Amino acid sequence: MFQQKAKALFSPIFSNMLIANIIIAIALIIVVSLYLSQINTTTQLGLDMQSLERSLMQSREISRDLQLEIAEYQSITRLEDRIVDLSMTSVGDVAYVSVPVSVTAVAKR
Numbered sequence: 001m002f003q004q005k006a007k008a009l010f011s012p013i014f015s016n017m018l019i020a021n022i023i024i025a026i027a028l029i030i031v032v033s034l035y036l037s038q039i040n041t042t043t044q045l046g047l048d049m050q051s052l053e054r055s056l057m058q059s060r061e062i063s064r065d066l067q068l069e070i071a072e073y074q075s076i077t078r079l080e081d082r083i084v085d086l087s088m089t090s091v092g093d094v095a096y097v098s099v100p101v102s103v104t105a106v107a108k109r
Contacts, residue, residue: 072078
């Protein structure tokens, strides 16, 4: 008789504990899944950021190289060498023609 009363008393408690344990396990699985998803997203963003930083560094290096090349092409010695290569000659004194303001010239076709 005592065993029947004990079973009757503890059966609902164990049944409720089983349901509580299942709910806790499901909640734990959901929390762990969300955590792993967040870690995965953070890792992917970190990798994307590293890739962008590498690309930025390459772009800066290319820009620096181009700036150096522009400076080289604009240097006086480079221009003087180019003048010699193109067989250009220096211009002497330039004489400009002064035209009165009232005179208008038009090209004839």
